[in-house]
Amino acid sequence: xxxxxxxxxxxxxxxxxxxxxxxxxxxxxxxxxxxxxxxxxxxxxxxxxxxxxxxxxxxxxxxxxxxxxxxxxxxxxxxxxxxxxxxxxxxxxxxxxxxxxxxxxxxxxxxxxxxxxxxxxxxxxxxxxxxxxxxxxxxxxxxxxxxxxxxxxxxxxxxxxxxxxxxxxxxxxxxxxxxxxxxxxxxxxxxxxxxxxxxxxxxxxxxxxxxxxxxxxxxxxxxxxxxxxxxxxxxxxxxxxxxxxxxxxxxxxxxxxxxxxxxxxxxxxxxxxxxxxxxxxxxxxxxxxxxxxxxxxxxxxxxxxxxxxxxxxxxxxxxxxxxxxxxxxxxxxxxxxxxxxxxxxxxxxxxxxxxxxxxxxxxxxxxxxxxxxxxxxxxxxxxxxxxxxxxxxxxxxxxxxxxxxxxxxxxxxxxxxxxxxxxxxxxxxxxxxxxxxxxxxxxxxxxxxxxxxxxxxxxxxxxxxxxxxxxxxxxxxxxxxxxxxxxxxxxxxxxxxxxxxxxxxxxxxxxxxxxxxxxxxxxxxxxxxxxxxxxxxxxxxxxxxxxxxxxxxxxxxxxxxxxxxxxxxxxxxxxxxxxxxxxxxxxxxxxxxxxxxxxxxxxxxxxxxxxxxxxxxxxxxxxxxxxxxxxxxxxxxxxxxxxxxxxxxxxxxxxxxxxxxxxxxxxxxxxxxxxxxxxxxxxxxxxxxxxxxxxxxxxxxxxxxxxxxxxx
Numbered sequence: 001x002x003x004x005x006x007x008x009x010x011x012x013x014x015x016x017x018x019x020x021x022x023x024x025x026x027x028x029x030x031x032x033x034x035x036x037x038x039x040x041x042x043x044x045x046x047x048x049x050x051x052x053x054x055x056x057x058x059x060x061x062x063x064x065x066x067x068x069x070x071x072x073x074x075x076x077x078x079x080x081x082x083x084x085x086x087x088x089x090x091x092x093x094x095x096x097x098x099x100x101x102x103x104x105x106x107x108x109x110x111x112x113x114x115x116x117x118x119x120x121x122x123x124x125x126x127x128x129x130x131x132x133x134x135x136x137x138x139x140x141x142x143x144x145x146x147x148x149x150x151x152x153x154x155x156x157x158x159x160x161x162x163x164x165x166x167x168x169x170x171x172x173x174x175x176x177x178x179x180x181x182x183x184x185x186x187x188x189x190x191x192x193x194x195x196x197x198x199x200x201x202x203x204x205x206x207x208x209x210x211x212x213x214x215x216x217x218x219x220x221x222x223x224x225x226x227x228x229x230x231x232x233x234x235x236x237x238x239x240x241x242x243x244x245x246x247x248x249x250x251x252x253x254x255x256x257x258x259x260x261x262x263x264x265x266x267x268x269x270x271x272x273x274x275x276x277x278x279x280x281x282x283x284x285x286x287x288x289x290x291x292x293x294x295x296x297x298x299x300x301x302x303x304x305x306x307x308x309x310x311x312x313x314x315x316x317x318x319x320x321x322x323x324x325x326x327x328x329x330x331x332x333x334x335x336x337x338x339x340x341x342x343x344x345x346x347x348x349x350x351x352x353x354x355x356x357x358x359x360x361x362x363x364x365x366x367x368x369x370x371x372x373x374x375x376x377x378x379x380x381x382x383x384x385x386x387x388x389x390x391x392x393x394x395x396x397x398x399x400x401x402x403x404x405x406x407x408x409x410x411x412x413x414x415x416x417x418x419x420x421x422x423x424x425x426x427x428x429x430x431x432x433x434x435x436x437x438x439x440x441x442x443x444x445x446x447x448x449x450x451x452x453x454x455x456x457x458x459x460x461x462x463x464x465x466x467x468x469x470x471x472x473x474x475x476x477x478x479x480x481x482x483x484x485x486x487x488x489x490x491x492x493x494x495x496x497x498x499x500x501x502x503x504x505x506x507x508x509x510x511x512x513x514x515x516x517x518x519x520x521x522x523x524x525x526x527x528x529x530x531x532x533x534x535x536x537x538x539x540x541x542x543x544x545x546x547x548x549x550x551x552x553x554x555x556x557x558x559x560x561x562x563x564x565x566x567x568x569x570x571x572x573x574x575x576x577x578x579x580x581x582x583x584x585x586x587x588x589x590x591x592x593x594x595x596x597x598x599x600x601x602x603x604x605x606x607x608x609x610x611x612x613x614x615x616x617x618x619x620x621x622x623x624x625x626x627x628x629x630x631x632x633x634x635x636x637x638x639x640x641x642x643x644x645x646x647x648x649x650x651x652x653x654x655x656x657x658x659x660x661x662x663x664x665x666x667x668x669x670x671x672x673x674x675x676x677x678x679x680x681x682x683x684x685x686x687x688x689x690x691x692x693x694x695x696x697x698x699x700x701x702x703x704x705x706x707x708x709x710x711x712x
Contacts (some may be wrong), residue, residue, distance in 0.1 A: 011213025018105035020080035028054030036084035077101035085110030098133035107139035109588035142201025143177025168193010171221035173211030241287035304449035313468035318394035321366035335458035353386035395465030512586035512646035539577035
């Protein structure tokens with residue numbers, strides 16, 4: 001089914017779900033508690049202006065409208081069909097709609113793939129019918145689609161039974177109907193207008209990427225809120241995100257769960273370090289998407305962003321805090337710092353202006369302005385103006401405890417906020433207050449976001465700052481490797497892996513495979529002492545555990561002894577292993593160890609990983625990942641994002657490492673993996689010795705695992 005869906009561009013053919021001039025409800029009912037009754041009821045109640053055709057074999061009248069025994073009997077071909085019949089009857093109903101000329105259908109019914117093999121076969125039938133007739137199918141097992149402004153309701157959501165959300169500019173796309181419906185209702189309660197809603201359910205045809213693409217193209221939608229469980233089609237999702245970015249539509253995603261990983265070869269370290277959740281994070285970052293971790297954050301940040309778009313999103317992660325209480329100021333500072341925001345010191349002129357306005361105020365950050373701050377509108381205005389004029393260009397967050405519940409103080413704050421918004425239209429000002437609701441609505445109307453708690457404000461501002469950074473960053477210009485023939489890869493052992501990597505410009509040591517002790521001595525003499533000896537075998541991936549590595553071998557006799565010990569150790573550890581010989585390599589030292597590699601994600605394909613060597617990658621989970629290929633700039637950003645990056649950057653007087661060379665190697669590895677994505681499953685370069693700045697890097701060990709042949 002997925003392969004059929006991939007044939008269509010993201011968002012293609014979705015217009016009828018939102019702009020249909022006529023709708024047929026197949027399985028319509030007089031009972032508004034039934035799935036077939038609620039869409040009819042809500043279309044009538046909320047004033048949909050198009051034609052509504054209830055379809056029921058009994059005909060007659062349903063909820064005051066003429067009903068038809070079949071969709072074939074309607075006065076005109078409905079542009080959209082809503083199917084609310086049992087799963088077993090759905091393929092026939094869809095075929096009737098297709099024959100009538102209907103171009104889109106919403107399948108509300110359950111009992112398909114989620115119900116087992118028989119249901120999966122029914123779902124496959126729906127896709128076949130849709131493809132044969134050029135239809136788009138939303139669902140099955142979904143909560144449908146809504147165009148708020150036009151009152152087009154292709155849903156049975158209880159969130160719409162009594163009230164429609166206000167029309168506005170937030171588009172909502174969700175794989176989960178209940179999560180999406182909750183989001184729509186919560187958005188409405190916040191006073192945030194909704195443009196479109198679409199819940200994709202089982203995604204037999206239309207998926208979350210289609211929804212994002214359609215909302216990106218929708219002129220009424222300015223911001224896209226997405227609830228995502230999984231991605232089924234990487235190329236289509238990326239295309240949709242790119243289109244949203246091109247059109248200036250911020251995408252905020254609540255991603256829940258993790259995509260299933262394909263089985264990783266036991267020999268690969270990289271496979272264990274590149275989890276699918278980290279991969280989706282990386283893809284989101286690349287395409288300017290903000291990921292949030294809760295429905296509350298999705299709504300809070302989405303609402304704030306809708307008020308601030310497009311000119312007042314944060315330019316940096318700096319924040320200035322002001323409260324009438326030192327205690328609340330400290331609490332704010334703690335929360336903001338924990339969220340990763342910076343609290344810059346105020347400029348001397350700003351401090352003097354604060355004291356001119358409120359002589360008893362403290363002039364640190366946070367600012368303890370005391371209750372005198374709100375004694376008169378002109379005093380509050382002077383205070384806020386001084387802070388917004390500060391050269392730090394930071395966001396300003398004002399804590400208001402119970403002030404808005406006091407009529408006198410409410411008037412003072414609203415007057416000052418209106419004036420400062422008019423005088424500083426491009427600056428970000430946020431409020432922390434719990435109400436009352438009508439006062440918050442007035443403040444929101446000024447384009448000032450209000451958060452209900454200190455923690456929510458910290459999470460929200462950090463998200464807004466991240467969104468501002470993502471939107472300001474240019475999309476990476478990735479030139480995909482040319483589709484040219486690639487040399488076949490020999491997967492026999494470490495030596496062959498390094499040879500393949502060396503051909504694409506990744507620095508590997510000069511080393512030789514010796515078939516016996518005499519050959520090992522000759523190789524060591526040619527390379528120069530001291531040397532390293534390692535077993536060369538495709539059956540021994542973890543050489544150290546097998547006793548197959550000897551370091552710092554200093555002379556010919558030591559080479560003979562090491563050669564004998566390695567063969568004996570491996571014979572005990574893996575008696576059936578095929579032995580290609582012993583690898584002789586130079587003993588290289590003087591640098592910092594890193595690890596890089598590639599694994600295969602079942603959705604996004606080859607994923608490149610980089611981290612610090614030794615225990616850091618696995619014990620501290622200190623790695624960065626991205627879908628291959630990556631540019632050198634992206635690889636450098638990945639390295640800089642590591643917790644242990646200061647070690648590479650000369651912490652405590654150490655020599656700075658050659659991170660430019662490391663980034664170059666990671667980029668070349670990613671290009672190699674992308675070119676060979678059909679042949680190579682996993683690659684480990686572990687360790688990579690990163691030498692001091694200007695001296696390059698060298699891959700000390702490498703492992704390459706072939707992709708398994710597809711099952712016949």
